Amino acid sequence: xxxxxxxxxxxxxLCDDIxxxxxxxxVNKVYTACRVGVAHMKEARRAEADFRVDNxxxxxxxxIREAASILKNARNPLIFGLGTSTxxxxxxxxxxxxxxxxxxxxxxxxxxxxxVEALIQDKxxxxxxxxxxxxxxxxxxxxxxxxxxxxxxxxKHTYFPRGSEKQRGWEExxxxxxxxxxxxxxxxxxxxxxxxxxxKGDAEFIDALIAGLxxxxxxxxYNYPPKKxxxxxxxxKGAKFGVIFVGRGxxxxxxxxxxxxxxxxILNEKSNFHLIPMVGNCNTMGxxxxxxxxxxxxxxxxxxNGTVKHGPEYSVxxxxxxxxxxxxxxxxxDPLLILPGSIAKNMLExxxxxxxxxxxxxxxxxxxYINTAISGVEAGGSAIRMDGVKVSxxxxxxTNHPSEEVVLxxxxxxx
Amino acid sequence: xxxxxxxxxPEIQVKVITYRDIFQDKAMFEDRFGEEYxxxxxxxxxxxxxxxxxxxxxxxxxxxxxxxxxxxVKAEESGYETPHRGIAYMPKSPWSNILVSDxxxxxxxPKFKDISVTVTSAKGEKVTELMR
Numbered sequence: 001x002x003x004x005x006x007x008x009x010x011x012x013x014l015c016d017d018i019x020x021x022x023x024x025x026x027v028n029k030v031y032t033a034c035r036v037g038v039a040h041m042k043e044a045r046r047a048e049a050d051f052r053v054d055n056x057x058x059x060x061x062x063x064i065r066e067a068a069s070i071l072k073n074a075r076n077p078l079i080f081g082l083g084t085s086t087x088x089x090x091x092x093x094x095x096x097x098x099x100x101x102x103x104x105x106x107x108x109x110x111x112x113x114x115x116v117e118a119l120i121q122d123k124x125x126x127x128x129x130x131x132x133x134x135x136x137x138x139x140x141x142x143x144x145x146x147x148x149x150x151x152x153x154x155x156k157h158t159y160f161p162r163g164s165e166k167q168r169g170w171e172e173x174x175x176x177x178x179x180x181x182x183x184x185x186x187x188x189x190x191x192x193x194x195x196x197x198x199x200k201g202d203a204e205f206i207d208a209l210i211a212g213l214x215x216x217x218x219x220x221x222y223n224y225p226p227k228k229x230x231x232x233x234x235x236x237k238g239a240k241f242g243v244i245f246v247g248r249g250x251x252x253x254x255x256x257x258x259x260x261x262x263x264x265x266i267l268n269e270k271s272n273f274h275l276i277p278m279v280g281n282c283n284t285m286g287x288x289x290x291x292x293x294x295x296x297x298x299x300x301x302x303x304x305n306g307t308v309k310h311g312p313e314y315s316v317x318x319x320x321x322x323x324x325x326x327x328x329x330x331x332x333x334d335p336l337l338i339l340p341g342s343i344a345k346n347m348l349e350x351x352x353x354x355x356x357x358x359x360x361x362x363x364x365x366x367x368x369y370i371n372t373a374i375s376g377v378e379a380g381g382s383a384i385r386m387d388g389v390k391v392s393x394x395x396x397x398x399t400n401h402p403s404e405e406v407v408l409x410x411x412x413x414x415x
Numbered sequence: 416x417x418x419x420x421x422x423x424x425p426e427i428q429v430k431v432i433t434y435r436d437i438f439q440d441k442a443m444f445e446d447r448f449g450e451e452y453x454x455x456x457x458x459x460x461x462x463x464x465x466x467x468x469x470x471x472x473x474x475x476x477x478x479x480x481x482x483x484x485x486x487x488v489k490a491e492e493s494g495y496e497t498p499h500r501g502i503a504y505m506p507k508s509p510w511s512n513i514l515v516s517d518x519x520x521x522x523x524x525p526k527f528k529d530i531s532v533t534v535t536s537a538k539g540e541k542v543t544e545l546m547r
Contacts, residue, residue, distance in 0.1 A: 039442075149440075252529070316522045337509050344512070361545065
């Protein structure tokens with residue numbers, strides 16, 4: 001019997017081997033997915049009303065009209081979110097931003113954006129998760145804990161699977177290494193290959209590792225045992241196909257990416273190393289790529305009468321902090337939940353349009369709320385996996401809720 | 416001996432490191448306004464010696480305070496084998512975000528994993544409710 005596999009859009013892994021049992025357009029059982037994936041695909045909490053203006057239920061046309069009116073009247077609206085939206089939705093959002101002279105940003109501006117930009121610009125060597133499954137012998141998790149953030153990554157792609165060139169798997173042919181400030185669940189799996197460093201100690205650790213790779217004595221101000229660092233350097237030197245998965249723990253600890261560039265350079269002189277950012281949302285990578293294709297920037301842009309400006313001042317954090325935006329269209333994100341409270345509170349002073357499949361802190365404080373289909377569960381499209389591979393998906397169930405794509409098109413028309 | 420232990424309500428300074436937790440993420444997907452999400456989010460994990468100095472038992476609430484905000488969360492033991500006095504852990508959530516600095520140096524990147532707070536016993540005060 002031919003099986004019908006679905007794609008889980010619960011995180012940046014976009015697992016494509018999911019089976020579900022559904023009845024009357026309700027997902028009852030989800031097989032293969034992780035704990036988060038199951039919750040995502042069975043996501044149930046809907047808002048009481050599908051469309052709201054000023055917290056009162058309205059019809060779709062009224063909500064769309066009010067959303068368009070907010071954007072039309074704004075001098076500098078912020079369009080934010082889109083990390084869980086399809087490529088097709090993201091492209092419309094970029095057009096909408098152009099049309100409304102908006103500031104456009106996503107979470108990557110305060111997450112892994114600089115790293116993704118460097119990868120898109122071919123400044124760092126990368127590979128696919130399939131390459132890793134088939135070939136990787138040394139896997140480093142640096143400032144990231146996939147056991148909690150990307151739960152199936154170790155079993156499906158990196159450490160545990162039997163790849164075409166790695167049939168003996170983790171027992172004999174793969175080494176997983178964790179470098180982190182705390183003993184995460186992933187660090188526990190890595191056992192003796194867990195290297196615990198103090199907070200903000202990453203840049204020094206990289207320097208010491210580079211010294212170790214160059215045959216010098218590795219030293220740190222926090223007296224990391226040189227013997228252990230040399231042991232790590234030797235493992236990396238011997239790698240035939242290595243990969244570093246970089247998380248926010250590392251990025252937040254570095255002033256800039258230079259130490260990482262230096263490390264990758266020397267690693268590729270001594271052996272063969274690739275880098276993949278641990279992108280969280282299912283299509284943050286798509287947003288970065290789609291915006292880059294259109295503007296040459298991955299995030300934090302401001303459109304103005306046919307021109308595009310870019311810089312941290314156009315990031316969601318700085319534009320809210322400086323109160324330079326006077327309205328916001330938030331698509332599939334909850335800035336009131338994910339941003340520092342002292343910055344997020346400024347959103348309460350401007351009219352917000354929330355387009356989301358569930359009730360969020362932001363939707364509860366929005367002037368307009370439009371409840372949409374869940375991308376990947378109730379609406380089809382495509383997204384870009386954390387390693388840059390495009391994944392297409394069909395809806396798992398049908399719904400009466402409009403897709404984000406349809407909503408944005410309607411707002412565009414109403415403008 | 417720390418001076419703090421002579422005060423009637425001892426207080427300690429800790430650096431908070433935020434992290435992801437799959438159980439908490441799952442609870443958020445299901446209902447971010449629900450009890451399970453709150454129970455798994457509004458938590459600080461401390462070194463047992465820090466808990467002792469605070470005169471707080473695990474499961475009791477503590478006040479976390481700095482110049483950016485104040486929040487009441489439940490105190491737990493971290494469970495890490497290696498002592499880590501002065502360093503505490505919180506799952507990333509609106510509760511930890513209340514304490515994140517708005518000083519970004521114009522970079523657009525808040526210091527989500529570099530939070531300093533004062534911890535004191537909340538003396539039975541309830542966990543801070545999410546803004547609704």
